[in-house]
Amino acid sequence: xxxxxxxxxxxxxxxxxxxxxxxxxxxxxxxxxxxxxxxxxxxxxxxxxxxxxxxxxxxxxxxxxxxxxxxxxxxxxxxxxxxxxxxxxxxxxxxxxxxxxxxxxxxxxxxxxxxxxxxxxxxxxxxxxxxxxxxxxxxxxxxxxxxxxxxxxxxxxxxxxxxxxxxxxxxxxxxxxxxxxxxxxxxxxxxxxxxxxxxxxxxxxxxxxxxxxxxxxxxxxxxxxxxxxxxxxxxxxxxxxxxxxxxxxxxxxxxxxxxxxxxxxxxxxxxxxxxxxxxxxxxxxxxxxxxxxxxxxxxxxxxxxxxxxxxxxxxxxxxxxxxxxxxxxxxxxxxxxxxxxxxxxxxxxxxxxxxxxxxxxxxxxxxxxxxxxxxxxxxxxxxxxxxxxxxxxxxxxxxxxxxxxxxxxxxxxxxxxxxxxxxxxxxxxxxxxxxxxxxxxxxxxxxxxxxxxxxxxxxxxxxxxxxxxxxxxxxxxxxxxxxxxxxxxxxxxxxxxxxxxxxxxxxxxxxxxxxxxxxxxxxxxxxxxxxxxxxxxxxxxxxxxxxxxxxxxxxxxxxxxxxxxxxxxxxxxxxxxxxxxxxxxxxxxxxxxxxxxxxxxxxxxxxxxxxxxxxxxxxxxxxxxxxxxxxxxxxxxxxxxxx
RNA sequence: GCCAGCAUAGCUCAGUUGGCCAGAGCAGCUGAUUUGUAAUCAGCCGGUCGGGGGUUCGAAUCCCUCUGCUGGCUCCA
Numbered sequence: 001x002x003x004x005x006x007x008x009x010x011x012x013x014x015x016x017x018x019x020x021x022x023x024x025x026x027x028x029x030x031x032x033x034x035x036x037x038x039x040x041x042x043x044x045x046x047x048x049x050x051x052x053x054x055x056x057x058x059x060x061x062x063x064x065x066x067x068x069x070x071x072x073x074x075x076x077x078x079x080x081x082x083x084x085x086x087x088x089x090x091x092x093x094x095x096x097x098x099x100x101x102x103x104x105x106x107x108x109x110x111x112x113x114x115x116x117x118x119x120x121x122x123x124x125x126x127x128x129x130x131x132x133x134x135x136x137x138x139x140x141x142x143x144x145x146x147x148x149x150x151x152x153x154x155x156x157x158x159x160x161x162x163x164x165x166x167x168x169x170x171x172x173x174x175x176x177x178x179x180x181x182x183x184x185x186x187x188x189x190x191x192x193x194x195x196x197x198x199x200x201x202x203x204x205x206x207x208x209x210x211x212x213x214x215x216x217x218x219x220x221x222x223x224x225x226x227x228x229x230x231x232x233x234x235x236x237x238x239x240x241x242x243x244x245x246x247x248x249x250x251x252x253x254x255x256x257x258x259x260x261x262x263x264x265x266x267x268x269x270x271x272x273x274x275x276x277x278x279x280x281x282x283x284x285x286x287x288x289x290x291x292x293x294x295x296x297x298x299x300x301x302x303x304x305x306x307x308x309x310x311x312x313x314x315x316x317x318x319x320x321x322x323x324x325x326x327x328x329x330x331x332x333x334x335x336x337x338x339x340x341x342x343x344x345x346x347x348x349x350x351x352x353x354x355x356x357x358x359x360x361x362x363x364x365x366x367x368x369x370x371x372x373x374x375x376x377x378x379x380x381x382x383x384x385x386x387x388x389x390x391x392x393x394x395x396x397x398x399x400x401x402x403x404x405x406x407x408x409x410x411x412x413x414x415x416x417x418x419x420x421x422x423x424x425x426x427x428x429x430x431x432x433x434x435x436x437x438x439x440x441x442x443x444x445x446x447x448x449x450x451x452x453x454x455x456x457x458x459x460x461x462x463x464x465x466x467x468x469x470x471x472x473x474x475x476x477x478x479x480x481x482x483x484x485x486x487x488x489x490x491x492x493x494x495x496x497x498x499x500x501x502x503x504x505x506x507x508x509x510x511x512x513x514x515x516x517x518x519x520x521x522x523x524x525x526x527x528x529x530x531x532x533x534x535x536x537x538x539x540x541x542x543x544x545x546x547x548x549x550x551x552x553x554x555x556x557x558x559x560x561x562x563x564x565x566x567x568x569x570x571x572x573x574x575x576x577x578x579x580x581x582x583x584x585x586x587x588x589x590x591x592x593x594x595x596x597x598x599x600x601x602x603x604x605x606x607x608x609x610x611x612x613x614x615x616x617x618x619x620x621x622x623x624x625x626x627x628x629x630x631x632x633x634x635x636x637x638x639x640x641x642x643x
Numbered sequence: 644g645c646c647a648g649c650a651u652a653g654c655u656c657a658g659u660u661g662g663c664c665a666g667a668g669c670a671g672c673u674g675a676u677u678u679g680u681a682a683u684c685a686g687c688c689g690g691u692c693g694g695g696g697g698u699u700c701g702a703a704u705c706c707c708u709c710u711g712c713u714g715g716c717u718c719c720a
Binding site for chain 1: 644645646647648654675676677678679680681682683693710711712713714715716717718719720
């Protein structure tokens with residue numbers, strides 16, 4: 001008798017070994033049609049494999065991440081099969097599933113492949129999927145495995161096999177394609193109903209740039225055609241929200257070849273928006289006990305020798321600039337912390353002063369490889385909303401709480417509702433990789449974990465992801481169309497206080513080492529503004545948007561009244577403009593809608609007589625007629641706290 | 644940095660296998676129009692076809708090279 005325990009704790013008993021698929025059929029035919037894989041005693045396996053002893057079983061469908069993974073991994077095999085049939089003799093690297101789909105790294109030998117070949121490959125994949133080919137699992141010896149790929153002439157697979165032990169090697173066979181693979185796979189290719197190859201790119205074999213570059217083809221598949229349509233619509237939506245596009249359209253920022261790549265130029269409207277964000281954050285930080293400091297854009301090479309950054313990053317930075325006479329070397333500052341350490345050292349500190357919090361919107365310059373640059377999210381010159389907290393080890397927890405308060409407050413103000421947190425701790429296997437005493441690490445890691453727990457943060461813990469100088473907490477937001485962005489960060493640092501020999505005098509009249517905490521709620525203004533643009537699709541919150549109101553006089557006759565309205569709004573600190581072109585109202589409305597201006601005030605004869613405005617809201621349409629003061633107060637209310 | 648693709652007016656794009664002085668829409672300017680909830684009409688201005696070199700009788704179109712952009716790879720204090 002074999003007892004299968006299902007997730008709801010019910011137990012089903014069978015006289016002999018059974019597959020997950022058969023169990024599913026036993027429950028319902030409909031369920032069986034949707035089972036992609038199975039989780040047996042916590043391990044994901046093919047739904048078609050026999051379960052020979054008592055086990056817990058979870059049937060995995062498209063709704064489970066592991067189900068999707070099996071689907072996409074199987075799709076990679078399907079693509080490989082199609083490609084092998086179309087381009088005989090190609091060699092295969094690895095073909096895993098990824099967060100959104102799958103890819104396969106392929107050595108196309110003499111074929112030259114571009115995205116123009118996608119349709120052909122997709123069509124072949126569709127044909128093969130329709131054949132409902134099963135994924136046949138075979139356990140093979142290392143020798144058999146090697147012989148197969150020697151015969152096939154695929155050195156990549158041979159290299160992979162070389163790293164495996166005899167007895168743990170399996171092949172999966174689908175139609176004409178056999179692959180080295182540990183699985184699991186979906187029962188048959190018929191589950192794959194919609195296929196889209198999305199991207200093509202070069203990728204080094206095993207990520208090593210000294211080795212051969214293979215062609216990586218990305219794709220995604222779905223069990224329903226509708227799901228693909230929805231996915232493509234999401235991509236369309238993302239395209240429309242692309243901050244590079246909206247940045248141009250809304251005249252927020254630009255780049256110039258003459259200035260240099262990765263060096264953003266903020267246009268008046270973008271600069272205004274950014275300043276407003278900075279002003280807001282400064283206000284929040286002032287309330288939280290931060291003190292502003294200002295440091296220069298360059299720093300002596302010695303500063304970075306002290307900080308240790310010279311040794312670690314010196315060779316891959318912008319080269320130092322030199323004074324003409326003395327030949328003294330300066331780096332463009334790649335971060336603000338060394339400067340802030342020197343500010344801390346300006347005078348001795350007592351434990352009574354701590355924590356000290358130095359804040360600066362510090363512009364930094366980092367050499368990023370040219371291929372990495374991307375709009376405002378990846379640039380060579382950017383401004384961090386930086387601050388460094390110098391505190392005693394037992395203040396870490398309070399300080400984390402304080403920073404989290406700030407981050408939560410500003411994320412809420414900017415309408416990021418879905419915030420995830422990643423806590424990065426030491427790799428327990430390799431304590432030697434980290435600087436600082438074990439007690440200190442222990443204390444900081446415990447403090448961070450406690451904070452997360454007490455505040456019920458939506459946090460995951462990653463071991464081994466900490467920096468060598470301390471543990472950290474990263475903030476990841478999900479935007480309006482479901483994409484994740486890593487923004488803010490809080491990092492504990494035991495290294496710099498050591499290197500800069502920072503001290504404070506404790507209650508015991510002895511010198512002690514402070515702990516330093518780096519933190520940036522936005523990360524960088526550039527990246528944050530980019531994310532904000534994409535999050536709100538260019539429809540900024542009213543308090544941030546460059547132009548809040550546009551006044552549209554029906555004709556030149558009402559110019560004077562428009563001016564009256566303008567002045568009144570100005571008294572309320574509402575940013576407005578008058579569209580005084582001799583255009584029809586419909587045209588003015590259209591243009592204002594395109595510029596995403598939140599409020600349009602239409603004024604004509606009726607309004608002038610009654611001292612009112614006709615209000616039209618962006619994307620929503622006519623709101624009716626309001627007294628000017630009533631409207632102004634309403635707006636003032638909506639703008640509220642943030643200025 | 645590497646692989647692949649792309650680069651035509653301020654913006655979005657046309658430009659057949661190399662062949663008349665390189666086109667359109669939008670924006671801008673000028674004029675007419677004085678307008679009631681998503682585009683009034685007309686005229687004008689605007690391009691060394693990313694830069695440089697080459698092939699050719701002739702290059703936006705073909706080749707080389709540089710620069711930049713896009714998608715990946717690698718990296719990220």
